[in-house]
Amino acid sequence: MPPSASDTLGQLAEQLLADSTALVATVLDEIAGALPELAGDPRLRPVLAATVQDTIRAGLAVLGSAAPVTGIRAPDAGLELARHLAQRGIPISVMLRAYRLGQAAFQQELIDLIAATHADAHEVAAAARDLASVTFSVVDAMSEEVVAAYQSERDGWIRQRNTARLAKVTALLASRSVDAGGASLGYDLSACHVAAVLWCGADVDEDTRLPLLERLVPAIATALGCARPPLVVAPDASTLWTWFPTATGPTDAVAAVPGTYAALGDPAPGPAGFRRTHQQAQQAQQIAVAADPAHRQRVTTPAQLGPLALLAVGPGSAAPWVQAALGGLADDDETAARLRETLWVYLSNGSSLAAAAAELHLHKNTIQYRIRKAEQVRGRPLQNGRIDVEVALLACRLLGSTVLRPAPELE
Structure with missing residues (x-):
């Protein structure tokens, strides 16, 4: 349990609870100035304002009553804001920074108000200690909730997006009708592609497999010299299919990290090449998976397989x-x-x-x-x-x- 707020701090908090309009405006302006990408969005600004107001009032209520922080919950507006950020692909770190900025501005405003009461130095110091302890505990508790809400929304959004994208990719691989430009995929099918199949070993925890593979994608893109982002879909919870827009074939610079494996195809252009390089990557994966674990290579390419590609069936x-x-x-x-x-x-x-x-x-x-x-x-x-x-x-x-x-x- 955090230490109780001083009498001076408690009285000030009760007064501000009656009218916190100016305090909320000050804190909101501080956040808006530092995070224009958050406060400048007309769809996010009202939710952000409600989050700041509800968070401040929750903090003031704790300070005014000297009640324990245990059990404090993030306001509904804060959870809604976290979900909006997840849907837009904005990192949760932006919201957490907003919390830190808001906490700092809130504390500074209250310390200035306490100092204006002509309290002695001992009283101001005691109030500052109590204020810092309570606000940290409040923000910490709320941060855990908003991160969980963000992650849940993000996971659901990614699954939904991946399902739709996977259906389009599967149709293209089966030579069914998909727009020739790949506009619906957000990927240029007319380019030259290098496909990769990425997967994890059985010793990697199921919950960490896809995040681990996702971190491998930019490393391979860099090794292949990609100037544009790759197309990535997850056919299952342990595998990624990836197409890198590049005419550079796999080199020794392509490397997998412990716990992961990669099988790549050769560069091939256009929709037909999109299918052909993926087929090569799948053949390379089949050969790699067939190897005993002691000999399994982290990265397998068509050049390594040679005539063994004929055995992929x-x-x-x-x-x-x-x-x-x-x-x-x-x-x-x-x-x-x-x-x-x-x-x-x-x-x-x-x-x-x-x-x-x-x-x-x-x-x-x-x-x-x-x-x-x-x-x-x-x-x-x-x-x-x-x-x-x-x-x-x-x-x-x-x-x-x-x-x-x-x-x-x-x-």
Whole structure:
């Protein structure tokens, strides 16, 4: 319970309750001067004025009666103002700042009035302490309520807007009629697009998944050099579909944060490109999700997938084919993993022993020995189905144990 107000403060509060018109006007002018975006809106100004008046009267009532702040509620006008801000996309921080400005102006006015009574310094100091304690408690209690009202309204508004936008996007992806300019989406469909599918891991709390992914969107937009905002929809509570207006393909600068994953498509123009790049992103996501968690990449792109994009229809079906192509090299053990890595680097460097040795920091003879060993473990020469070997090695790198032959259990 906050400390009781002094007698002088209590008497002054009772007087102001009888006529608070001038005090309300002073506080409202202070807020209007600092926050023109709030007070300058003709639809918001009356609600703001009612909020200031009701908040001031609630504070004066507490000061005048020395009643506890416990149980004080935000005025209906304040809750209405919070909902209006949510509907307009104005940050709740604007309203919280209005509260702080109003609190400061209210306190200053009352201190000036107390000082004008010729109270001694001790009385003024005591009144100031009580005033600061009570007004802080009142504003703190009301702030919690208005933030909750804002968030509830904002969540509902976002869901409603997302539902309408998702329906239009789904229609476009299905090649049904959507205005060619994308005006109803607020997005230019004639531009070049890079689609992304963003999702969270199972270890991320459900309530924080979409907010976490929403924070990832501007980071990717910056990495892709987007000059205009992307189109974002949420097909479910753990996924975002995003289209970035850019002709820049995914680069190493695109990175996901812990707990999140991203799959991107290549740049493609127009409505047809809008669909094509999204399809690529979905294929990349399917491959990424099929990987065992230890090998799952944070960001997956078409360039990384190569021919594995053909497996996106059913990535789980890759295991038998990979094991057949690699023979013993598909065993899930350290020896096979070392041979697979050596073989991958060797083939990726144009079958150059010197280049592979330099990349792996090994002697050329060691690389040569491992390649011969890999052929032995595989059961046939490398040149026998070499393209299959390269694709199968790529699958191992991206999917990990999902496509490998499990090591036998020890009895």
